[in-house]
Amino acid sequence: MFSVTVRNHIMIAHSFRGEVFGPAQRLHGATYVVDATFRRAELDADNIVVDIGRAGEVLGAVLAELTYRNLDDEPAFAGMNTSTEALARVIADRLAERVHAGEFGDSAGALAGITVTLHESHVAWASYERPL
Amino acid sequence: MFSVTVRNHIMIAHSFRGEVFGPAQRLHGATYVVDATFRRAELDADNIVVDIGRAGEVLGAVLAELTYRNLDDEPAFAGMNTSTEALARVIADRLAERVHAGEFGDSAGALAGITVTLHESHVAWASYERPL
Amino acid sequence: MFSVTVRNHIMIAHSFRGEVFGPAQRLHGATYVVDATFRRAELDADNIVVDIGRAGEVLGAVLAELTYRNLDDEPAFAGMNTSTEALARVIADRLAERVHAGEFGDSAGALAGITVTLHESHVAWASYERPL
């Protein structure tokens, strides 16, 4: 199995609902360093998993919809705790939609799965892994 | 599949028995930067894998039993080479016991597995992965 | 010249005023990974720059006043752009006050200076360096 990963980041505000979150129930924020991994069993005709330049651009487009925002005000997240692990799924699912829409090119149809990891600090991160 | 990882560290002394270890047969030491990863298939009612604050505390409690010690003098490790990979299992198993004992909270019963990675330097690390 | 550095982090929300900030004029947030460096010309009687345990505790106390907050609502920052470089100075100055108040121990009177670096992402950071 092969994989290629590209890294980018977002800077957002949000708050959490639930006693488990303690002081994180207050409005605060995070830089999420985002690693998007694309997997496939065999390389394509160009000997690659995916066009890494295009992967970076599509990841950038997905993240542009999130960064420099207060997620508490985003309709897409109404009533949802935007935890690190939940945002990892949001980003993975949005990348998957764009794979299916052809934004990663023709050969990307053979991609087997996506993993998205969000690093919230130097001591904590979360991932979501899904098939394609 | 979702995962959450928290990082901490220990600083221990130890020695190894066996020619394969070369100069590491002498009493020496290591900082192990410890990454503990918790996996589960679906998020809980708070939209998280595990209370990351509690996960950090429990990891800290497990590591407090190891750090600032000469492992050669610990009864728990009598007759055992405390290699990086073996210590990864020790820590993963102790975390698993605490999951089963309820220290991670009620919803942690749905955790699927734990992976522990110990970084012994910038050029070497080891992991142990187990189900729950 | 000797130095010792300890690392911790804060997670805050804020917004900026001024066209130069572009989309960062919106309410957003950041994880700042904070490195606090303490310098002195000669080591103390224990052969150290500063008690690293105490340095970590004092840094934690200073950061506890900032983390999990919306800095736009903090009276201390009224009318001020809480840029990464400006926050580096705030933290350095608050650490300096605590050095002068004796929180780092008696021998800390010989400290020569403090540098605080805030990493806002994997591709951007800022520092403030001051004497003591």
Place this chain on the structure above:
Amino acid sequence: MFSVTVRNHIMIAHSFRGEVFGPAQRLHGATYVVDATFRRAELDADNIVVDIGRAGEVLGAVLAELTYRNLDDEPAFAGMNTSTEALARVIADRLAERVHAGEFGDSAGALAGITVTLHESHVAWASYERPL
């Protein structure tokens, strides 16, 4: 499942053929930071996955055949795009050959698999994972 990883690096020149590569069709180069991971289900009699010193030496020997070279001139890569993911497979396969040749020692026969990750920058990396 246990794993041990060792890190080293190579510095090579190469070019790519195919429009998808854009400016990377020109002769350029890369530092690849190479992580080689060895997996096995149970530890050996010395309580390790593999002799980490020997693993580092064998990885070094495999990389010595690649580093400080223009890969476009290497007969082994004639007509092949030496993408990051393709080089990860080359290195993993060459390590596997050396496992089978006994270079990792007798107990290495129980190794279950190898993963090789090549980091081409701070924002992009690729992996190849294979059984043994």
Place this chain on the structure above:
Amino acid sequence: MFSVTVRNHIMIAHSFRGEVFGPAQRLHGATYVVDATFRRAELDADNIVVDIGRAGEVLGAVLAELTYRNLDDEPAFAGMNTSTEALARVIADRLAERVHAGEFGDSAGALAGITVTLHESHVAWASYERPL
């Protein structure tokens, strides 16, 4: 003293002349992760060292003239060993020219100096520091 740093990277081919370089006399290549640091004594009216967005763009423009090239073929480097430390100076000097040309904005006239660090691997890097 304040500073702000932005990070980017280049991927180049080159070779060295001189016995001291050993195998690096062969055509090979490198990824240089480039950190550009801008220093000034006091913050500007927006409470910043420099517009970090613009700094990233100008650094990107300087690096676009170098990346995906064989430096041995660049007239600017004819007869010159493009060592890591020498390239750090080239990039710092080109950034300084653009500061003086006004590309960093009006308030950048108060910048005191620039440091450029090039990381050639996880175990080696070089810097050049200059006033403005």
Place this chain on the structure above:
Amino acid sequence: MFSVTVRNHIMIAHSFRGEVFGPAQRLHGATYVVDATFRRAELDADNIVVDIGRAGEVLGAVLAELTYRNLDDEPAFAGMNTSTEALARVIADRLAERVHAGEFGDSAGALAGITVTLHESHVAWASYERPL
């Protein structure tokens, strides 16, 4: 001013004397990731600060005298707390002796200074800087 840095590591056991060290008074250990930086005002005839290969070899030779040892048993450290900052000076001074002994080559006579940084974990490090 130019600089070049090379990285390596040591794994040692030791204990500290003095109440300030708390649990670190017990025999424990550390991995120190060691960064040795060499500075000079102008590059030599080969356009470098120092032969980076030789610098790595000499650093390795200095570290070979320390690694895989219990520093409490080393005559060189009798009666001395081998704190991170104190070890940084030991290593810097030993490198300086080898510069003066000609081990870095003829042009190394123009080196202006050395800085040694020891990383004891992902959250703490110490440095010693000296002229040559």
